[in-house]
Amino acid sequence: MNTAVLVNAETATSFSSDRPFYDDANFPRGFKRSGDFTNKEAELLETYGVALRDLAKRSRTAINAEEQHFVDVATGQADAETTLEKLWLKYTKLAMGKPFYAVVGTTLIKSSSHVADSVEMLETDIELAEDSDEAEVSEVD
The missing domain is CATH 3.30.160 (Double Stranded RNA Binding Domain)
Known part of the structure; x- marks a missing residue:
């Protein structure tokens, strides 16, 4: 997977997580089978979703400017610019119902x-x- 769009060499640990992200309550068949996400989007959510969720809930502290900008986007203080930010907004909108x-x-x-x-x-x-x-x-x- 090419993550050059998402993180640069200086911030290689941005959005890192040690486990995959699943939302069985809203997407019981998984992100890929839901029909709402492309395969690439589903893979990105599974890979980075835990970190994105924790940052959005503020249970994880942003470790760099890239993560802080995501927090600003998740709280409505900034516009989405990166692929992950846009994907998270799409996910939260779909998860509402x-x-x-x-x-x-x-x-x-x-x-x-x-x-x-x-x-x-x-x-x-x-x-x-x-x-x-x-x-x-x-x-x-």
Whole structure:
């Protein structure tokens, strides 16, 4: 894998990690099989994801300017410039949930409890509309 785009010779230890990164909660079949990432992106996430996650959560301290810029990007204080920064933003956006389209609008769904809440809200809206229709019919009679 060519990491010249990601790190230079002076900062060869940037984003190093001793284990691969997996997110079974949001991507249970893995990054490659999710259909959301290219093979290269999936490999980069698996290789550097632990370090990126820890830096973004601030449980790891940035060791150089490159990592500090990533922290700034992850916290919204700077624009993404490198491949890893852009990839991390893509990952975090996808990990928030996929859009769920309903009659009443678009909602991001992260778990089944959100689905139940959305269905309940939709049923309430339908009941309100039916009550409104019944009131209009009564006024006409």
